[in-house]
Amino acid sequence: MSTPRVTWIMPVLNGMPFLPTALESLRQQTFQDHQVYVWDNGSTDGTLDVLREWIPSRIPGKVFVGEPLSLGMSLKRLLEEAPSSLIARMDADDICLPHRLATQVAHLEQHPELAVIGSERISIDLQDREIPLRSVFPPDYFDILHATLRAPRVLHPSVLMRRDKVLEIGGYQDLSTPDSPYWCEDYDLWLRILSKHKVEALPEPLIRYRYNPDSLTETEMRLNRSANAKRRAWLMNCKAFAGIDSASVAGRLWDRRLFFSMPVILGIARHFQSRDGLKVSERLKMPSFVRIAQSYLRREDLISRIWLRGLSRKITTTNNE
Known part of the structure; x- marks a missing residue:
C-alpha cells in the first residue's frame, strides 16, 4: 500500500467522552488520503477501547500504547513515526470541519514557501455550544511573526505541517524540569519554525475548538506556569528567532x-x-x-x-x- 499523503498526530490521555466525535470528524473528511497516529499516555477511562474500535477498521492508522510520555515527547515520537509528507495536528476533544484537510492541503500546494498552515476556529464548550472567541488568530505571515515575539499565535490543533520542515528544526521538544514541570511545546515549535520558514493561517474556521476548564493548558494558565514556560521558550530561542x-x-x-x-x-x-x-x-x-x-x-x-x-x-x- 502507498503511504498516505497526510498523517494526523494525536496524543491522548483520558479522551472520553469527546474522543468518538473527534474521530468521526476525521472519518468524515472530504480529503481521504490520510491516516491517524495516536499516542496513548496512560488512559484509564475507556479511551483505549474506543481507539481499538476505530483504528484501523474505521480510520487507517496506528495506536501506540504502553509508553506514557509527556505531551511534547509524545508529539515528538508521533512526528518521527509518521511516514507522510504532511502532518496534521488534532486533539482528542476537538472537531474538524469536513473540508479542513482538503482546504489546507490545497493551500500548501499553492504556496510551497509555507512550512505550516493553520486556521481560525469556532470555540465550543463542554456541551458543544458555541462560545465567543477569546481572540482572533492573525492569518498573515508578518502579523504571526510579530505576534510570536510575545506568545504562540498559531492554533496548534488546527495546523497542517510539512514534516521535513519540522524535522529540520528539531521537531517537538519537552524541556521541562522538576522545578518547571510544564513546557510550552507549541510556542517553542513556532519560535524555531519561524526562525527559518514562513507560516500562515486561514481566516476561515476549520476546527471546532473546545475550551475545557480542566484541561492541562487551562490549569497551567491558572497556576501561572504557562507564562513561565513561554518565557523559558523565548529565552532558549531568542537568538535564532529575534x-x-x-x-x-x-x-x-x-x-x-x-x-x-x-x-x-x-x-x-x-x-x-x-x-x-x-x-x-x-x-x-x-x-x-x-x-x-x-x-x-x-x-x-x-x-x-x-x-x-x-x-x-x-x-x-x-x-x-
Whole structure:
C-alpha cells in the first residue's frame, strides 16, 4: 500500500467522552488520503477501547500504547513515526470541519514557501455550544511573526505541517524540569519554525475548538506556569528567532525591565529583514510590530514610548486617509 499523503498526530490521555466525535470528524473528511497516529499516555477511562474500535477498521492508522510520555515527547515520537509528507495536528476533544484537510492541503500546494498552515476556529464548550472567541488568530505571515515575539499565535490543533520542515528544526521538544514541570511545546515549535520558514493561517474556521476548564493548558494558565514556560521558550530561542545574542537582554526585554528598549527593538526589525526581506522602515509602519514593541516598554522608558507613540499616530493617520 502507498503511504498516505497526510498523517494526523494525536496524543491522548483520558479522551472520553469527546474522543468518538473527534474521530468521526476525521472519518468524515472530504480529503481521504490520510491516516491517524495516536499516542496513548496512560488512559484509564475507556479511551483505549474506543481507539481499538476505530483504528484501523474505521480510520487507517496506528495506536501506540504502553509508553506514557509527556505531551511534547509524545508529539515528538508521533512526528518521527509518521511516514507522510504532511502532518496534521488534532486533539482528542476537538472537531474538524469536513473540508479542513482538503482546504489546507490545497493551500500548501499553492504556496510551497509555507512550512505550516493553520486556521481560525469556532470555540465550543463542554456541551458543544458555541462560545465567543477569546481572540482572533492573525492569518498573515508578518502579523504571526510579530505576534510570536510575545506568545504562540498559531492554533496548534488546527495546523497542517510539512514534516521535513519540522524535522529540520528539531521537531517537538519537552524541556521541562522538576522545578518547571510544564513546557510550552507549541510556542517553542513556532519560535524555531519561524526562525527559518514562513507560516500562515486561514481566516476561515476549520476546527471546532473546545475550551475545557480542566484541561492541562487551562490549569497551567491558572497556576501561572504557562507564562513561565513561554518565557523559558523565548529565552532558549531568542537568538535564532529575534537576533538577540544576550539571554540577559532578552529576559529583561520580556520582563519590561530594559532601561532603553529601542535599540533592541530596531535590532529585531533588522534581524527579521535579513530573513524575509521587509525593510525596517516598512516593518515599523506595521501595527502588529508596533503593538508588540509597545508591550516590551517599561513605564520609565519615555524616549521609546514617545518614539513608538509617534509611529502609532502615523499609522492611524495613514489608515484613515
